[in-house]
Amino acid sequence: MAQVFEATCSAPVNIAVVKYWGKRDTSLILPTNSSLSVTLSQDQLHSKTTIRASESFTEDQLWLNGKQESISSNKRLVACLRETRALRANIESKDESLPKLAHLKIHICSENNFPTAAGLASSASGYACLVFTLATLFDLRLNASELSIIARQGSGSACRSLFGGFVAWEMGQNDDGSDSKAVQIAPETHWPELEAMICVVSDAKKGTSSTEGMQLTVKTSPLLQHRIKEVVPRRMEDMIQAIKDRNFPRFADLTMQDSNQFHAVCLDTYPPIFYMNDISRAIIRIITEYNKSGVKAAYTYDAGPNAVIYAPRENMPEIYALLSHYFPGAAFADSLGMLKEQKKDWTPADIQGFDTGISPIFSEASVKQILHTKAHDGPRVLGTEHSLLNAEGLPKRLA
Numbered sequence: 041m042a043q044v045f046e047a048t049c050s051a052p053v054n055i056a057v058v059k060y061w062g063k064r065d066t067s068l069i070l071p072t073n074s075s076l077s078v079t080l081s082q083d084q085l086h087s088k089t090t091i092r093a094s095e096s097f098t099e100d101q102l103w104l105n106g107k108q109e110s111i112s113s114n115k116r117l118v119a120c121l122r123e124t125r126a127l128r129a130n131i132e133s134k135d136e137s138l139p140k141l142a143h144l145k146i147h148i149c150s151e152n153n154f155p156t157a158a159g160l161a162s163s164a165s166g167y168a169c170l171v172f173t174l175a176t177l178f179d180l181r182l183n184a185s186e187l188s189i190i191a192r193q194g195s196g197s198a199c200r201s202l203f204g205g206f207v208a209w210e211m212g213q214n215d216d217g218s219d220s221k222a223v224q225i226a227p228e229t230h231w232p233e234l235e236a237m238i239c240v241v242s243d244a245k246k247g248t249s250s251t252e253g254m255q256l257t258v259k260t261s262p263l264l265q266h267r268i269k270e271v272v273p274r275r276m277e278d279m280i281q282a283i284k285d286r287n288f289p290r291f292a293d294l295t296m297q298d299s300n301q302f303h304a305v306c307l308d309t310y311p312p313i314f315y316m317n318d319i320s321r322a323i324i325r326i327i328t329e330y331n332k333s334g335v336k337a338a339y340t341y342d343a344g345p346n347a348v349i350y351a352p353r354e355n356m357p358e359i360y361a362l363l364s365h366y367f368p369g370a371a372f373a374d375s376l377g378m379l380k381e382q383k384k385d386w387t388p389a390d391i392q393g394f395d396t397g398i399s400p401i402f403s404e405a406s407v408k409q410i411l412h413t414k415a416h417d418g419p420r421v422l423g424t425e426h427s428l429l430n431a432e433g434l435p436k437r438l439a
């Protein structure tokens with residue numbers, strides 16, 4: 041019988057509050073500025089990956105969401121495999137008793153429980169999960185910052201998903217990327233009242249990928265140079281302080297300003313890139329109106345129209361009621377038990393001074409889904425019962 045080695049892990053997505061946008065080295069994935077994100081609960085959004093190494097396998101193979109994909113044409117995946125195998129080979133060379141895994145072929149099977157490549161940070165959870173599962177299979181014993189250096193080479197934002205809670209990606213200075221890594225600013229337990237609502241405006245694959253979009257911005261946007269030099273270094277410090285102090289109004293102002301500036305540099309790109317649509321902009325108007333009497337919520341948008349709204353738990357019933365008023369028909373799973381606290385028959389007019397005419401009421405299901413979630417932990421090792429591969433080493437589920 042061929043010897044079989046296997047690991048199954050899951051990893052979370054993260055949503056940045058200081059955005060990464062621009063690379064100074066496109067193959068090592070070294071950014072032009074540091075960034076900071078919140079890791080969101082795997083109960084709502086996660087990638088799950090099984091990797092098996094076996095003497096009976098004749099080639100490396102990958103299945104993503106039940107569909108076979110090429111490994112050799114995916115330079116980023118090849119880089120993650122090369123790095124982790126080299127580390128395993130080094131450990132094996134020092135300890136004869138270890139099983140020789142570095143040279144075995146592997147089968148990788150991964151699933152996201154949410155739309156892939158739709159601006160919901162699937163590349164972040166996907167590559168974090170890939171690297172964490174490889175490190176578990178190969179028993180690499182690296183800490184999360186060390187693993188983040190490898191995951192970064194899969195997708196920049198993936199490096200931040202190696203930690204739970206509040207995570208900075210320090211851009212680093214070295215040409216070889218050895219100091220461009222993620223560090224945890226605070227664990228999720230630091231600020232348990234902070235929650236997030238994800239408004240899925242579109243789950244379609246996006247037009248301009250982050251990878252292409254950001255390099256066009258680097259090439260053409262003078263505003264990006266100002267952002268890199270003058271804005272982000274100071275904003276990183278301010279954001280870290282706001283998180284340490286659990287100062288929501290400060291955290292929220294910085295988050296919204298950074299999202300606005302990220303979309304401004306997209307508009308400053310030539311030709312311009314648009315990620316937000318009319319619905320995204322209406323959500324901005326509604327949150328801005330809601331904040332008129334004091335900052336109670338923060339919106340942020342990545343490379344797509346979907347909004348993520350950060351807010352203290354106590355404001356979430358009102359925010360949900362606001363969203364469902366202007367965007368009727370959105371599917372909502374009450375995953376954090378929030379509706380129980382919601383006042384019945386509540387309308388935006390019940391908020392003192394709220395101008396209900398700030399936005400029209402949109403047609404049914406303009407916002408398709410609202411996900412309620414919160415900051416949570418980093419990647420997890422799962423038991424063999426979670427394996428995505430069958431006895432033959434093929435996916436249990438095919439698309």
Ligand SMILES: Nc1ncnc2c1ncn2[C@@H]1O[C@H](COP(=O)(O)OP(=O)(O)OP(=O)(O)O)[C@@H](O)[C@H]1O
Nearest residue numbers: 087150156157158159160161162163164166250343
């Ligand atoms: N579970 C996974 N395992 C391995 N690779 C994955 C996984 N999920 C996604 N990916 C990779 O990430 C790519 C999608 O990344 P892309 O940046 O286009 O979208 P996104 O991450 O959903 O959006 P964004 O990063 O802008 O929020 C996929 O085509 C695939 O190569």
Ligand SMILES: C[C@@](O)(CCOP(=O)(O)OP(=O)(O)O)CC(=O)O
Nearest residue numbers: 056059060195196197250251342343
């Ligand atoms: C807007 C962002 O979500 C951009 C994410 O870009 P990616 O990490 O997807 O890009 P690559 O490194 O090319 O894979 C902002 C952020 O997450 O910081």
